[in-house]
Amino acid sequence: MGEFELIRRHFQRAPATGGDGAVVLGIGDDCALLQPSPGHQLAISSDMLVEGRHFFADVAPEALGHKALAVNLSDLAAMGARPLGFTLALALPQADSDWLARFAQGLFALADAHACPLVGGDTTRGPLNLCITVFGEVKPGQALRRDAARAGDDLYVSGRTGEARLALEQLRGTEWAGTAVEAEARARLERPTPRNALGVALSAVAGAHAAIDLSDGLAGDLGHLLQASGVGAEIHLPALPVAPALQGLPEARRLECLLAGGDDYELLFTAAPEAREAIALASADSGTPVTRIGRITAAPSLRLLGAAGQVVPFGAQGFDHFA
Amino acid sequence: MGEFELIRRHFQRAPATGGDGAVVLGIGDDCALLQPSPGHQLAISSDMLVEGRHFFADVAPEALGHKALAVNLSDLAAMGARPLGFTLALALPQADSDWLARFAQGLFALADAHACPLVGGDTTRGPLNLCITVFGEVKPGQALRRDAARAGDDLYVSGRTGEARLALEQLRGTEWAGTAVEAEARARLERPTPRNALGVALSAVAGAHAAIDLSDGLAGDLGHLLQASGVGAEIHLPALPVAPALQGLPEARRLECLLAGGDDYELLFTAAPEAREAIALASADSGTPVTRIGRITAAPSLRLLGAAGQVVPFGAQGFDHFA
Numbered sequence: 001m002g003e004f005e006l007i008r009r010h011f012q013r014a015p016a017t018g019g020d021g022a023v024v025l026g027i028g029d030d031c032a033l034l035q036p037s038p039g040h041q042l043a044i045s046s047d048m049l050v051e052g053r054h055f056f057a058d059v060a061p062e063a064l065g066h067k068a069l070a071v072n073l074s075d076l077a078a079m080g081a082r083p084l085g086f087t088l089a090l091a092l093p094q095a096d097s098d099w100l101a102r103f104a105q106g107l108f109a110l111a112d113a114h115a116c117p118l119v120g121g122d123t124t125r126g127p128l129n130l131c132i133t134v135f136g137e138v139k140p141g142q143a144l145r146r147d148a149a150r151a152g153d154d155l156y157v158s159g160r161t162g163e164a165r166l167a168l169e170q171l172r173g174t175e176w177a178g179t180a181v182e183a184e185a186r187a188r189l190e191r192p193t194p195r196n197a198l199g200v201a202l203s204a205v206a207g208a209h210a211a212i213d214l215s216d217g218l219a220g221d222l223g224h225l226l227q228a229s230g231v232g233a234e235i236h237l238p239a240l241p242v243a244p245a246l247q248g249l250p251e252a253r254r255l256e257c258l259l260a261g262g263d264d265y266e267l268l269f270t271a272a273p274e275a276r277e278a279i280a281l282a283s284a285d286s287g288t289p290v291t292r293i294g295r296i297t298a299a300p301s302l303r304l305l306g307a308a309g310q311v312v313p314f315g316a317q318g319f320d321h322f323a
Numbered sequence: 324m325g326e327f328e329l330i331r332r333h334f335q336r337a338p339a340t341g342g343d344g345a346v347v348l349g350i351g352d353d354c355a356l357l358q359p360s361p362g363h364q365l366a367i368s369s370d371m372l373v374e375g376r377h378f379f380a381d382v383a384p385e386a387l388g389h390k391a392l393a394v395n396l397s398d399l400a401a402m403g404a405r406p407l408g409f410t411l412a413l414a415l416p417q418a419d420s421d422w423l424a425r426f427a428q429g430l431f432a433l434a435d436a437h438a439c440p441l442v443g444g445d446t447t448r449g450p451l452n453l454c455i456t457v458f459g460e461v462k463p464g465q466a467l468r469r470d471a472a473r474a475g476d477d478l479y480v481s482g483r484t485g486e487a488r489l490a491l492e493q494l495r496g497t498e499w500a501g502t503a504v505e506a507e508a509r510a511r512l513e514r515p516t517p518r519n520a521l522g523v524a525l526s527a528v529a530g531a532h533a534a535i536d537l538s539d540g541l542a543g544d545l546g547h548l549l550q551a552s553g554v555g556a557e558i559h560l561p562a563l564p565v566a567p568a569l570q571g572l573p574e575a576r577r578l579e580c581l582l583a584g585g586d587d588y589e590l591l592f593t594a595a596p597e598a599r600e601a602i603a604l605a606s607a608d609s610g611t612p613v614t615r616i617g618r619i620t621a622a623p624s625l626r627l628l629g630a631a632g633q634v635v636p637f638g639a640q641g642f643d644h645f646a
Contacts, residue, residue, distance in 0.1 A: 053447060089454045123371075
């Protein structure tokens with residue numbers, strides 16, 4: 001008990017009640033109480049992170065605290081919902097005060113940057129496991145659902161994809177990726193930037209239709225969006241933004257990173273062509289680069305197009321595992 | 324992937340969208356979307372259950388599904404919040420279809436009984452771990468907070484306490500508890516009944532002030548309520564409701580079960596004496612027995628009183644671990 005009281009102290013900060021936030025009652029009662037803005041809908045997402053599966057045992061605790069919240073914030077971003085708060089449930093094999101302090105530091109730095117306070121949770125002894133549930137709000141009809149893409153829509157991606165995958169291969173010592181781990185690529189893997197400002201800005205654009213966040217790779221997650229919307233897409237491969245770290249890779253590996261990387265936490269979204277100016281404004285206002293990479297088609301297939309407009313087959317590119 | 328697609332299927336039911344509930348969008352997108360009633364506050368609680376700590380490895384999966392949700396619903400009950408929905412994050416060492424089907428059966432039976440649909444979550448491979456986050460709604464000012472008890476309030480408990488503890492000792496083979504496990508007591512341990520109808524009814528009683536749900540034992544949880552409210556209490560021991568299964572126990576053991584049992588998931592609450600009639604009505608309307616067991620005092624201590632009004636010392640009763 002005393003040990004777990006210690007754990008709680010790392011997460012018990014000045015109560016986030018009253019003031020300018022939505023939190024009526026924070027940590028310490030049977031429930032937290034939030035007051036959403038009048039008429040708004042509540043967006044909810046929950047992710048569980050397990051050692052060896054979602055992170056390495058030797059990951060920096062600050063990075064783990066950051067990433068555990070970032071992947072949840074990214075789900076809110078993909079709906080266009082403004083963050084309100086989150087709960088953290090934590091199973092720990094033992095209470096290591098230094099580890100906890102560093103984990104909390106990474107967690108709260110990101111929470112503060114998004115005005116998304118910790119409102120409750122649970123701690124228990126057990127194999128290391130982190131479960132964060134995050135809450136946001138969005139006006140009715142403005143949520144960016146993955147089933148809302150329409151034939152003729154432009155297809156956009158925020159930022160750039162593939163660096164997290166490159167860093168993962170570098171950490172694994174994969175031959176093609178080399179062993180010199182790029183600091184920037186590693187930061188993309190361990191401290192992803194959720195695109196909440198962009199998501200909220202897009203939710204206010206009338207012509208913005210569907211969105212999904214990229215956790216499993218661009219092509220795979222696009223597949224989920226297309227399936228939910230009953231449409232297809234063409235990606236113009238030369239339009240994909242390529243990070244400097246990826247430019248020296250063999251073409252097949254570069255495409256694998258770009259399209260099947262995973263852990264990107266960028267937004268993939270669709271919008272009517274008439275909304276191009278509004279999308280550019282949302283990008284500028286949120287300080288988030290976006291790139292138009294293709295379009296949504298009525299034919300329910302995903303086609304990759306090369307520089308000359310030719311269809312590039314999936315299998316030949318070494319990423320047939322998402323075909 | 325295929326394996327975890329299988330897992331998801333056990334939890335993917337007819338989409339709980341539209342219709343009479345608050346669910347705008349259920350499982351399958353980046354976030355679930357809920358529409359709370361106009362002006363209501365949102366109540367949120369999250370609990371993590373770990374094998375060996377919160378349940379035995381050989382517990383019936385139906386019972387585990389029931390209990391994982393019940394302990395969360397109980398937190399909503401203690402705030403007087405009406406359930407809206409929940410998320411489930413689940414780490415499993417392997418996908419055992421029979422186990423999952425039975426777990427889902429227990430989970431959904433309780434969810435349906437409380438009109439509290441599963442709206443999202445996560446599944447991953449890892450040591451068995453269940454994290455449920457539950458959402459409810461309550462009118463502003465009606466939440467039953469644990470810091471709201473006032474000197475002079477009556478002190479009530481719903482149902483009766485101690486049977487879960489007796490069953491736990493029986494399952495452990497403790498000498499004093501005997502080895503003949505009482506079916507009713509075991510049901511109290513493995514399938515607790517969250518008191519949501521009572522909690523919602525109490526939230527509408529103007530004189531009802533503070534509440535807490537009993538997870539760690541009556542005396543210990545009362546201590547949390549008293550500390551949060553800056554008050555004390557007297558419990559009239561002969562007033563405590565005693566289950567038939569506890570009546571044959573030595574007095575010290577009986578009191579230990581009643582006061583320091585744990586896993587009771589009853590509501591402990593306070594109300595002004597003027598509200599006695601309204602409390603009786605809330606009890607009748609919700610079909611939940613409640614018993615007045617003492618009163619809140621200005622002096623910030625907890626006193627146990629015997630039949631003749633004498634103070635019964637804590638230490639002598641074998642439950643000094645909550646003193």
